[in-house]
Amino acid sequence: MPVVGMAGGGQLARMTQQAAIALGVPLRVLAGSAGDSAAKVVADARIGDDRSLDDLLAFAKGCDVVTFDHEHVPGPHIQKVERSGVPCRPDAAALAHAQDKLVMRDRLSALGVPCPAYAHVPPAAPLAFLEAFAEEHGWPLVIKATRGGYDGKGVWIAEALDRETAEMVGRLRTEGVDLMVERHVPFRRELAALVARSPYGQGAAYPIVETVQEGGICTEVIAPAPGLDEDTAAEAQRLALGVADSLGVTGLLAVELFETRDGLLVNELAMRPHNSGHWTIEGARTSQFEQHLRAVLDLPLGSTEPTAPCTVMANVLGGDDPDVYRRYIHVMAHDPAVKVHLYGKDVRPGRKIGHVTALGRDLDEVRERARHAADYLRWGEKKR
Numbered sequence: 324m325p326v327v328g329m330a331g332g333g334q335l336a337r338m339t340q341q342a343a344i345a346l347g348v349p350l351r352v353l354a355g356s357a358g359d360s361a362a363k364v365v366a367d368a369r370i371g372d373d374r375s376l377d378d379l380l381a382f383a384k385g386c387d388v389v390t391f392d393h394e395h396v397p398g399p400h401i402q403k404v405e406r407s408g409v410p411c412r413p414d415a416a417a418l419a420h421a422q423d424k425l426v427m428r429d430r431l432s433a434l435g436v437p438c439p440a441y442a443h444v445p446p447a448a449p450l451a452f453l454e455a456f457a458e459e460h461g462w463p464l465v466i467k468a469t470r471g472g473y474d475g476k477g478v479w480i481a482e483a484l485d486r487e488t489a490e491m492v493g494r495l496r497t498e499g500v501d502l503m504v505e506r507h508v509p510f511r512r513e514l515a516a517l518v519a520r521s522p523y524g525q526g527a528a529y530p531i532v533e534t535v536q537e538g539g540i541c542t543e544v545i546a547p548a549p550g551l552d553e554d555t556a557a558e559a560q561r562l563a564l565g566v567a568d569s570l571g572v573t574g575l576l577a578v579e580l581f582e583t584r585d586g587l588l589v590n591e592l593a594m595r596p597h598n599s600g601h602w603t604i605e606g607a608r609t610s611q612f613e614q615h616l617r618a619v620l621d622l623p624l625g626s627t628e629p630t631a632p633c634t635v636m637a638n639v640l641g642g643d644d645p646d647v648y649r650r651y652i653h654v655m656a657h658d659p660a661v662k663v664h665l666y667g668k669d670v671r672p673g674r675k676i677g678h679v680t681a682l683g684r685d686l687d688e689v690r691e692r693a694r695h696a697a698d699y700l701r702w703g704e705k706k707r
Contacts, residue, residue: 324348325620328371328383328409330629331392334666334675335596335612338604339392341366342612348620352392353382360666361392366535376400377523382411390574390619391595393562395411395471412522412573413594413620419595420570425469425503431477434569436562437588439581440467444502449492453521454484455505460506466492469501478539480507506637510581514548515599516563517577517611519618526567527614527624528560529607534579540675544636544692546602549686551582560589566592575600585629598638605662605680631682635690637697639677641664647677650703654679654696660697 324347329336332354340361343350345539354362354374362368371378373396383389383404402417413421420427428441440460445453457464468477481488496503513536517529533548547556563578564587570576575689577597579590600611609617609625617624647670654663658681665677677700681692 326385327352327613327616327619328386328389329392330379330389330396332361333392334360335392336361336665339596339612339616341618342610346613347617348616349388356556360668363526363667372481374543376443377609379404380407381684383407386477386660388412389487393595394418398422417571421592424467424472426585427592431460431566431629435564437586439508439588440506443503446496449482449496449502452487455615456504457484463474463507465505467503467505469503472651473579508581508583510583512582513579514559514579514580514582516559517575517597517600518560518567519575519614519624520567520572521618521624522573522621525624526564527627528564529600529603530625530629532541532599532602533555542596542638544599545690546606546634562587574618575611601678602636602680604633606630606682632684633686634677634680634682634688635693637679637693639679639697639700641670641672641674641676643672647700650700654699658692662691663696
C-alpha cells in the first residue's frame with residue numbers, strides 16, 4: 324500500500340490516522356515533538372521541524388505522497404520536495420492561496436468569486452491609507468496579517484483610527500507583519516462549504532454547514548445549515564468546487580463563507596481537513612479524513628451522504644480543571660449516544676482539546692445535547 328506522509332503532528336493528523344487504519348493505508352507524520360497530538364497515536368511518527376528543508380526532505384523519503392495538517396510549511400520547501408520526485412497534495416502553487424490571504428483575495432477576485440472589498444496596506448503611511456479606505460467603505464475595518472493567522476489570531480477589528488489602532492499598526496509594522504484591510508461585512512451568519520478534489524479531477528461536496536464563532540474560535544457546527552434554501556446551498560457547493568478546480572486543489576478544500584443580505588461572500592480558504600468538517604466522522608458516510616486520504620491518493624471519492632437528519636459538533640475548550648477524564652465519564656453516562664473525541668493535549672484555559680458530536684432528528688434537542696457535553700467537559704457543574 325502507498326505511504327501517505329502528513330507534515331504536522333496536530334489533531335488533524337491524529338484523526339487522519341483513524342481513517343488510515345480503516346483504509347489500510349500506512350500514515351507517517353512529521354511531528355515537532357513526541358508529545359504532539361498525532362505523535363502519541365501514529366506508529367510511524369518522525370520527530371522534526373516541518374519548516375526545515377532538511378527535515379522535510381528526509382521525512383518525504385519513502386513516502387508516496389505528502390500532505391499537510393496545517394498551512395505553515397514554506398512554499399519553496401514544498402517545491403523542492405516535489406522536485407525530489409514525491410508529489411505534494413495540495414501542491415505549493417495551490418497551497419499558496421491558503422497561506423497568504425492577499426494572494427487568495429487577488430486570485431479569487433480575478434476569477435470573479437465574490438469577496439469583501441479589500442486592499443493591501445502599504446508600508447508607507449499605513450494610517451493614512453486606512454483612513455482613506457474607511458472613508459470609502461466605512462468603519463469598522465478588519466485588519467489582517469496576510470500570513471500566519473488562524474483561530475482568530477492575526478485578525479483585528481478597528482472601530483476607528485484612534486490611539487489604540489495607531490499603536491497596534493505601528494507595533495505590527497515594527498514586527499515586520501504584512502497587513503491587508505477588508506470591509507467589515509454585516510453578515511447574517513457564517514457558513515462553510517467542504518469539498519474534495521482528486522488529481523483525476525473527481526469532485527465531491529458535503530452539505531453546507533453553519534459555523535458559530537466566539538472570540539474568533541469556532542465553537543459549534545450545525546449540519547446541514549438550518550433554514551438554508553436549496554438554491555443557496557447548491558450555489559455554495561458549486562462555488563467551492565469551482566474554486567478547487569480553478570486553483571488546482573488536490574485533497575480537501577474548506578471555503579468559509581459569509582451569508583449576507585445580498586448573497587454569499589468568501590471569507591477564508593483551508594486546504595486540509597477542517598474544523599467545520601469534524602461532524603463528518605459520525606455524521607457522513609465518508610468522514611473528511613477518509614475523503615482527504617482518498618483524494619490525495621487519487622482513489623475514487625466516497626459518499627458525502629449524511630447519516631442523520633441533523634448533526635451538531637461542539638468544540639471542547641480547556642477550562643480551569645485539567646481532570647477531563649472524570650467529567651468524560653459523566654458525559655458518557657448522561658448521553659450514551661454522544662461521541663467524544665479528545666486530542667491528547669494538555670489542558671489550558673481556552674485551548675481546543677477535543678470535540679463532541681450529537682446526531683438526531685430534532686435540531687434543538689441535538690444542539691442541546693452537544694452543548695451540554697462540551698460545556699460539562701470544560702466546566703463540570705460550574706456554569707460558563
